[in-house]
Amino acid sequence: MHQDKAAILDQLKFIFQDTFVDSNLAFSIDTSRDDVAEWDSLSHIRLLTAIEASFDVQFDLEEIVNMTTVATIVDLLYEKLN
Amino acid sequence: MHDLPWLLKPADDFNNRCARLLNHAAPGAEVRLLANYALSINQSSRLYQTIQQFDPEKRAILSRNLIPFRLGIVSNATMDLMIPAMVTAALRNGIDLEVIAADFGQVAQEAFDPASKLNQSNLDAVLLALDYRAYSFFVNEPGDSGKNDPSLESFDYLQQIRQSFALNGNTICIVQTLAYPPYDLSGNLDAQLDGLLRKSLNAFNSVLAENVTKSVDVLFDVAALANAVGTHQWFDERQWYMSRVPMANRYIPLYADYLAKLLAAIRGKSKKCLVLDLDNTLWGGVIGDDGLEGIQIGQGHPVGESFLAIQQWAKSLKALGVVLAVCSKNDKAVALEVFQKHPGMLLQASDFAVFMANWEDKASNIRRIAEVLNIGMDAMVFVDDNPAEREIIRIMIPEISVPELPKDPSQFLRVLSAARYFEKIDFTADDAQRNAQYADNARRQAMLQRAPSLTDYLISLEMKIHFAAFNETGRKRIVQLINKTNQFNLTTRRYTEADVLGFEKSDRYLTLQIHLQDKFGDNGMISVVICKNAGDCWEIDTWLMSCRVIKRRVEDAVCDELVAIARSNGIKKIRGYYRPTEKNKLVKNHYQQLGFAMVSSDDSEDIWELETRHYQPKYPPITIQT
Numbered sequence: 001m002h003q004d005k006a007a008i009l010d011q012l013k014f015i016f017q018d019t020f021v022d023s024n025l026a027f028s029i030d031t032s033r034d035d036v037a038e039w040d041s042l043s044h045i046r047l048l049t050a051i052e053a054s055f056d057v058q059f060d061l062e063e064i065v066n067m068t069t070v071a072t073i074v075d076l077l078y079e080k081l082n
Numbered sequence: 083m084h085d086l087p088w089l090l091k092p093a094d095d096f097n098n099r100c101a102r103l104l105n106h107a108a109p110g111a112e113v114r115l116l117a118n119y120a121l122s123i124n125q126s127s128r129l130y131q132t133i134q135q136f137d138p139e140k141r142a143i144l145s146r147n148l149i150p151f152r153l154g155i156v157s158n159a160t161m162d163l164m165i166p167a168m169v170t171a172a173l174r175n176g177i178d179l180e181v182i183a184a185d186f187g188q189v190a191q192e193a194f195d196p197a198s199k200l201n202q203s204n205l206d207a208v209l210l211a212l213d214y215r216a217y218s219f220f221v222n223e224p225g226d227s228g229k230n231d232p233s234l235e236s237f238d239y240l241q242q243i244r245q246s247f248a249l250n251g252n253t254i255c256i257v258q259t260l261a262y263p264p265y266d267l268s269g270n271l272d273a274q275l276d277g278l279l280r281k282s283l284n285a286f287n288s289v290l291a292e293n294v295t296k297s298v299d300v301l302f303d304v305a306a307l308a309n310a311v312g313t314h315q316w317f318d319e320r321q322w323y324m325s326r327v328p329m330a331n332r333y334i335p336l337y338a339d340y341l342a343k344l345l346a347a348i349r350g351k352s353k354k355c356l357v358l359d360l361d362n363t364l365w366g367g368v369i370g371d372d373g374l375e376g377i378q379i380g381q382g383h384p385v386g387e388s389f390l391a392i393q394q395w396a397k398s399l400k401a402l403g404v405v406l407a408v409c410s411k412n413d414k415a416v417a418l419e420v421f422q423k424h425p426g427m428l429l430q431a432s433d434f435a436v437f438m439a440n441w442e443d444k445a446s447n448i449r450r451i452a453e454v455l456n457i458g459m460d461a462m463v464f465v466d467d468n469p470a471e472r473e474i475i476r477i478m479i480p481e482i483s484v485p486e487l488p489k490d491p492s493q494f495l496r497v498l499s500a501a502r503y504f505e506k507i508d509f510t511a512d513d514a515q516r517n518a519q520y521a522d523n524a525r526r527q528a529m530l531q532r533a534p535s536l537t538d539y540l541i542s543l544e545m546k547i548h549f550a551a552f553n554e555t556g557r558k559r560i561v562q563l564i565n566k567t568n569q570f571n572l573t574t575r576r577y578t579e580a581d582v583l584g585f586e587k588s589d590r591y592l593t594l595q596i597h598l599q600d601k602f603g604d605n606g607m608i609s610v611v612i613c614k615n616a617g618d619c620w621e622i623d624t625w626l627m628s629c630r631v632i633k634r635r636v637e638d639a640v641c642d643e644l645v646a647i648a649r650s651n652g653i654k655k656i657r658g659y660y661r662p663t664e665k666n667k668l669v670k671n672h673y674q675q676l677g678f679a680m681v682s683s684d685d686s687e688d689i690w691e692l693e694t695r696h697y698q699p700k701y702p703p704i705t706i707q708t
Contacts, residue, residue, distance in 0.1 A: 017097075018097070018125075019124050019131075021127070021128050024100070027251075041324070041325050042160070042162055042163050042325060043325055044324075045163060045321055045324065045325055045331055046123055046124055046127065046331065048321075049123065049330075049331050049332055050122075050124055053332070058322075060320075061319075061320045061323060061324070064320055064324060065324070068647050073480050076411070079589075
């Protein structure tokens with residue numbers, strides 16, 4: 001299934017809004033773990049599960065460790081989906 | 083199974099409804115509705131965080147009609163991710179859960195130190211959320227049976243933890259069986275060779291289950307849960323290495339719901355009655371349209387066997403003490419003919435305590451069933467293949483449980499049994515007889531309509547009552563009654579088996595377990611009284627009675643006996659307490675009717691006293707058996 005990066009970003013935005021309760025959540029391609037107060041090690045696991053379920057993909061351990069910015073996640077997803 | 087298929091999926095506006103809860107003055111009902119959906123871990127977290135923001139007054143409103151439970155947790159893993167799911171699952175199951183979690187890995191420290199956080203927290207139970215990694219199963223060389231058996235060493239360690247919490251924290255433990263991780267060494271030999279993990283875990287789980295059954299503790303069979311899910315799915319190494327999450331977190335909602343059902347069972351809140359539709363639920367097809375020849379039920383036909391499996395399930399539940407009832411839109415004679423004449427039917431009409439087949443709306447029929455059986459709507463499960471009927475019942479009777487069903491009847495049984503409505507922590511002689519008792523009740527009701535007066539009716543019942551102090555034989559049933567009786571319950575104090583054992587052994591308490599027989603059969607233990615000795619006065623800590631025997635003057639017989647014992651012990655005064663709840667208005671004037679005088683009354687408690695020498699025995703038409 002081909003999906004361009006803009007479409008991935010849109011879908012990811014929805015997952016972020018579902019995972020983090022803060023309604024003023026900042027979200028863009030430039031968002032990183034430092035920008036989101038709720039993004040701690042445990043919500044990282046919740047985020048991971050939500051992304052894997054939504055895109056039907058599985059990340060390697062090392063990818064999970066490194067996915068600390070939206071840009072990295074989009075790149076990883078783009079690679080896996082195409 | 084991870085997505086809780088017996089529950090409705092949350093609607094698209096779930097997040098908005100959570101947000102609106104903050105502006106809601108009395109959010110109790112809405113919170114319960116939201117918790118009743120099949121919530122993902124993210125949705126559980128959202129609902130949990132919203133509730134955490136309630137001010138104390140609003141939080142108190144939510145707690146009404148819920149049973150409080152203080153649960154401690156120790157674990158060798160990270161449990162923080164699970165707490166929101168546990169609290170929302172508890173709400174779904176009628177429990178107001180407060181979790182007191184020990185710090186990561188602090189298992190032995192919390193158990194062995196009497197001053198530890200958990201031991202000081204006055205808990206209702208401690209969950210020992212331990213998996214195989216909490217124990218030392220790898221001490222031996224494989225095949226070396228000379229040294230100590232690792233399963234027994236691990237079991238000894240767990241025993242010490244359990245005993246320490248009992249002793250230092252005065253609390254029961256919820257103990258987990260151990261799921262086997264998907265790492266075989268030699269395939270089939272793994273179950274046979276001493277020192278290999280599979281053999282050790284099998285031995286551990288089997289010794290544990292046997293031991294827990296005989297103790298006051300409660301088993302949480304996580305190994306069975308992981309097997310049902312599949313251990314390749316259950317374990318997620320990535321999450322363990324990253325954050326010490328003990329299983330793939332997509333299964334956390336399922337784990338949490340099963341835990342909540344166990345807590346509800348400890349509190350006596352399991353479902354008691356299974357109400358079944360007929361057409362396309364107990365057989366394939368519509369009897370009114372298709373006729374006896376046209377419906378599908380029984381061996382030899384694939385669809386018929388699917389429905390036969392449902393009937394077998396219901397029949398087995400009945401043997402475990404679940405009361406069965408029918409609620410169907412049908413002509414009663416036509417429906418009954420299926421039970422009498424179709425050779426493929428397993429269930430008999432006599433398996434059902436109440437059989438409602440008519441053309442009235444199902445909500446009225448279900449209410450009528452609850453009335454005849456004298457049980458609450460929250461103790462009932464209604465199974466119907468028709469989504470529209472399910473929807474109406476959910477709206478008309480929000481307290482009842484109505485499972486979603488898939489389209490394919492071959493999948494019904496999976497979903498129904500996965501819902502675990504009938505979670506039990508014990509099986510008592512009363513459970514074995516329950517259906518007979520409820521059927522007797524229905525016959526007694528029929529007699530009530532014919533009998534000329536209530537007194538004549540009571541005399542005709544030929545009731546025999548038996549009093550005994552608490553003892554080992556009655557203990558489990560006493561705990562069951564204490565934790566599930568809501569209506570005829572003066573103080574609604576809930577006690578664990580350990581507490582009840584305490585009353586039994588203490589000479590500061592007078593305890594009574596009361597059994598009742600009548601000409602229709604044995605009602606079993608139907609009432610419990612606990613009195614605290616305070617000098618020349620007895621204080622009635624607990625007085626409760628099963629609703630099965632209400633309006634039969636059993637309480638008069640109990641009071642006669644209580645006063646007689648008090649007098650023979652030189653007790654001058656008996657003090658009774660009424661503590662109002664949502665459900666016990668029935669007994670507001672209980673002590674007045676027995677001749678007690680009111681001493682004081684406020685919102686939380688009415689206090690009544692009786693001078694034993696002024697007491698007029700009631701002599702109800704009940705024979706005392708010695």
